[in-house]
Amino acid sequence: MKAPARLQTLVEEGLIDSVVRQLMSGKEAEVFVVRCGSETRCAKIYKEATQRSFRQAVDYTENRKVKNSRQARAMAKGTRFGRQAQEAAWQSAEVDALYRLASAGVRVPKPYNFFEGVLLMELVTDANGDAAPRLNDVAFSAEQAQIHHATLIGEVVRMLGAGIVHGDLSEFNILLGHEDGTAVPVIIDLPQAVDAAGNNHAQRMLQRDVANLRDFFGQFAPELLQTHYGPEIWDLYQRGLLGADVSLNGQFTPQAGAVDVRGLIREIDDARAEDAARRLRMQMAS
Numbered sequence: 001m002k003a004p005a006r007l008q009t010l011v012e013e014g015l016i017d018s019v020v021r022q023l024m025s026g027k028e029a030e031v032f033v034v035r036c037g038s039e040t041r042c043a044k045i046y047k048e049a050t051q052r053s054f055r056q057a058v059d060y061t062e063n064r065k066v067k068n069s070r071q072a073r074a075m076a077k078g079t080r081f082g083r084q085a086q087e088a089a090w091q092s093a094e095v096d097a098l099y100r101l102a103s104a105g106v107r108v109p110k111p112y113n114f115f116e117g118v119l120l121m122e123l124v125t126d127a128n129g130d131a132a133p134r135l136n137d138v139a140f141s142a143e144q145a146q147i148h149h150a151t152l153i154g155e156v157v158r159m160l161g162a163g164i165v166h167g168d169l170s171e172f173n174i175l176l177g178h179e180d181g182t183a184v185p186v187i188i189d190l191p192q193a194v195d196a197a198g199n200n201h202a203q204r205m206l207q208r209d210v211a212n213l214r215d216f217f218g219q220f221a222p223e224l225l226q227t228h229y230g231p232e233i234w235d236l237y238q239r240g241l242l243g244a245d246v247s248l249n250g251q252f253t254p255q256a257g258a259v260d261v262r263g264l265i266r267e268i269d270d271a272r273a274e275d276a277a278r279r280l281r282m283q284m285a286s
Helices: 005-012 054-061 069-077 080-103 142-161 202-217 222-226 229-238 261-285
Strands: 018-025 029-036 039-046 111-115 118-122 174-179 182-187
Touching (some): 005 018, 005 039, 080 118, 142 202, 142 222, 202 222, 202 229
Antiparallel strands (some): 018 029, 029 039, 039 118, 111 118, 174 182
């Protein structure tokens, strides 16, 4: 097919040889299958993030580093330059997260290049070599659900060990790849990834990520619905006891203390927003 204008630059620069087909189109990006020499990869073209709410942007971008104080001031004022800088920071956050997580042993698509707002990365495939499906398009046995849930809890722990919380982890942004004859979950879509130590919303986001995994796989293995891995993981992280080899049991008893009413209200509001977003994704997927 003819290369879209945003990919034509990469063709001219010799980063890709040809565009095979469009893989998907969402509110935040378009993804194309491309050829790079003898390899098939994918190219993610970021769209302008007009669909994200201001509150979501503030939550996710809190404490993100920018190049200089001029950018920071412009972003705070919401000028045109500031919006461009904010969008560039949003895009580069995914690139940085992919490199960090791949180095930490987390199964994410291998990044190859980031050029002019286009991320060139590994194409995750299924057993037949076709583009891998998202978890929401796959049905599992109870045993498979238990295995994949355990694998992904381990990935969340590794991510946190690398200082990163996904922030929007669910069945809609995990692919079921295939490696060495085995189905392997691969975590994707990381532009909203947050710094675990520097973002005040990291705890809430991590617990929501883990709850999403529990609720999805709990459809196939109901016993998972009784687990509480999110609070357990965060408690160990805060106490400096979280490691890749830590033994988790999915149980957690919170200590008694004062109730954070504002925090509770915010949790309710975020749960409502997440449910609305989930319903929208389901409508778009169907």
